[in-house]
Amino acid sequence: xxxxxxxxxxxxLIVGVIAVSTSAIFVxxxxxxxxxxxxxxLLFSTVLIAPIFFLRHFSEMKNLSKKDWIYSTIAGVFxxxxxxxxxESLNYTxxxxxxxxxxxxxxxxxxxxxxxxxxxVSIVAIISGLIAITGSVIISWGDFKISGIALIGDLLxxxxxxxITAYLLFGQxxxxxxxxxxxxxxxxxxxxxxxxxxxxxxxYPLGPYxxxxxxxxxxxxxxxTLLGHSLFNWSLKWVSTNxxxxxxxxxxxxxxxxxxxxxxxxxxxxxxxGGIIIMIGIIFYVFERKILKVMKKEIKPTxx
Numbered sequence: 063x064x065x066x067x068x069x070x071x072x073x074x075l076i077v078g079v080i081a082v083s084t085s086a087i088f089v090x091x092x093x094x095x096x097x098x099x100x101x102x103x104l105l106f107s108t109v110l111i112a113p114i115f116f117l118r119h120f121s122e123m124k125n126l127s128k129k130d131w132i133y134s135t136i137a138g139v140f141x142x143x144x145x146x147x148x149x150e151s152l153n154y155t156x157x158x159x160x161x162x163x164x165x166x167x168x169x170x171x172x173x174x175x176x177x178x179x180x181x182x183v184s185i186v187a188i189i190s191g192l193i194a195i196t197g198s199v200i201i202s203w204g205d206f207k208i209s210g211i212a213l214i215g216d217l218l219x220x221x222x223x224x225x226i227t228a229y230l231l232f233g234q235x236x237x238x239x240x241x242x243x244x245x246x247x248x249x250x251x252x253x254x255x256x257x258x259x260x261x262x263x264x265x266y267p268l269g270p271y272x273x274x275x276x277x278x279x280x281x282x283x284x285x286x287t288l289l290g291h292s293l294f295n296w297s298l299k300w301v302s303t304n305x306x307x308x309x310x311x312x313x314x315x316x317x318x319x320x321x322x323x324x325x326x327x328x329x330x331x332x333x334x335x336g337g338i339i340i341m342i343g344i345i346f347y348v349f350e351r352k353i354l355k356v357m358k359k360e361i362k363p364t365x366x
Contacts, residue, residue, distance in 0.1 A: 071297040075309040078293035083316025085286035086157045087324055089149050092278040095266050096149035099279065101257035103145065106283035108250045115247040122244045133232045134245070138252025140229040145253075146260065148222035154215025157321040158333060161314045162198045163219035167307035170227035175234075181302060187347060194311040194343030200336035230298070230306060237298040246292050308347045311340050 092099050126134075151160045172191060175181040229249075237245050261268060294306050315337040321327040 071300045072309075074293045074297050075301070075306065076312075078290045078297070079309055079312045080316055081285050081293070082290035082310070083313050083320060085282060085290070086152060086161050086317045087320045088278040088282050088286065089152050090157060090321075090325055092275045094271050094275050094279075096153065097146050097257060097261050097264070098266050098268060098271075099149050099275075099282070100142065100145035101254065101261055101268070102276075102279035103282040103287060104142070104250050104254040104257055106280055107287040108247065108254050110283060110288060111243060111247045111250065115243050119241055119243045119247070122241060125240065126244075126248075130236050130240070133236055134248045135252050137229050137232040137236075138249045139256050140225050140232065141249060142253040142256035142260070144222050144225035144229060146257070147218045147225060151215040151218035151222060154211045154218065157325065157327055158314065158318050159212070159216060160219040161317040163216055164223045164226065165311050165313050166195060166198055166220070166223050167227045167230075167310060170224055171230070171307040174227060174231045175302060187308075190343045190347035191308055192343075193346060194308055194340050197336040197339030197341075197343060198311060198314060200332050200339060227307065230294070233295065234298055234302070237295055242292065242296045242299075246295055249295075250287070305347070308344055312344060315340060 089096070089099055094102075148160065148164050151163075172183050172188065176183060233245065233249065260266075294310075297306060314333075318327075318329055318333050318337070322329040
């Protein structure tokens with residue numbers, strides 16, 4: 063495995079989480095249907111990556127196995143439906159509720175990595191994940207409305223959570239063997255094609271839209287995707303899907319703050335408390351090995 067500075071992947075994850083925190087805001091501000099927003103986000107992302115891919119990484123395609131192509135295709139389809147479901151959920155529920163549910167990925171990632179990759183999950187990892195999830199629940203405590211339209215949005219967001227976890231799981235092995243540019247170009251391209259077919263099949267208009275919408279499409283591509291998801295994909299070379307899933311739990315904090323200042327959504331005390339608890343869970347998880355070493359030293363018998 064390619065070497066990397068010790069904390070660089072975690073620094074990349076922090077930047078990535080801040081970047082993806084803007085996603086819900088841009089989607090809320092846009093007036094286009096959810097599948098159309100998702101299509102242009104992935105299309106613009108693919109177009110922006112294309113020059114680098116064709117100039118420097120096109121020859122790498124010959125190294126892709128049949129299995130790599132199958133897994134990349136599946137990952138791309140899952141990513142497409144993650145965006146469809148999540149963006150649609152924002153039409154029914156608040157930014158806080160939607161983002162909180164979408165980021166409950168450890169519940170899916172811990173099971174998925176164990177079943178498909180036989181990756182062991184330590185007690186510390188489980189505890190830290192539960193701490194972070196508890197923070198997410200507290201954030202949404204005063205915001206969930208288990209009735210009518212809000213419930214539909216909550217269920218869509220939960221389904222989107224499962225989709226993004228599957229996307230990361232299928233991409234984990236490929237990303238460890240191939241370059242970031244090659245992987246993201248293929249997966250984003252497949253997602254774009256999937257979303258285009260979806261829009262055409264269900265007859266969503268691809269235009270015209272206000273110029274503000276086109277600006278939000280581009281911002282979603284540059285900030286949320288290229289600075290957000292691409293950094294997650296880059297980090298997959300050195301850290302597991304579990305680590306990324308726990309780090310992404312910080313996204314609700316950033317989204318809630320942005321929603322407060324930009325959309326005028328209220329920030330209540332449970333959201334502040336939940337955000338602090340999420341950070342405790344993330345720190346606990348990131349420094350898992352050091353915590354385990356300390357625990358072993360504490361219980362290790364001393365020779366007198």
